[in-house]
Amino acid sequence: MARIVDLERYQKLHAAADEKRKEGKLALELLSSQIAGLKLVTDEEFAAAGAKIDEVELCRTHSQARIDRLQAIELQSLRWVDAWARSRPRATS
Numbered sequence: 001m002a003r004i005v006d007l008e009r010y011q012k013l014h015a016a017a018d019e020k021r022k023e024g025k026l027a028l029e030l031l032s033s034q035i036a037g038l039k040l041v042t043d044e045e046f047a048a049a050g051a052k053i054d055e056v057e058l059c060r061t062h063s064q065a066r067i068d069r070l071q072a073i074e075l076q077s078l079r080w081v082d083a084w085a086r087s088r089p090r091a092t093s
């Protein structure tokens with residue numbers, strides 16, 4: 001009877017599905033243990049972290065502006081040195 005109905009095909013499907021179920025169960029157990037190990041963050045801690053991120057972002061923005069200004073000054077000084085060198089009379093031999 002099993003050969004007539006081709007149960008072997010369904011047995012293979014069942015085995016594959018069961019393997020997937022076992023993999024899913026293992027993944028769920030792993031994630032559950034990871035979640036159990038996480039520290040809960042209070043609303044106050046979350047707000048403090050957000051405020052610190054804002055503070056650091058503002059600091060980064062100011063630092064980048066200072067870097068931009070210093071690079072502009074450096075470029076200007078290089079141009080002045082070049083202009084000064086070109087304006088000096090050349091020594092004749």
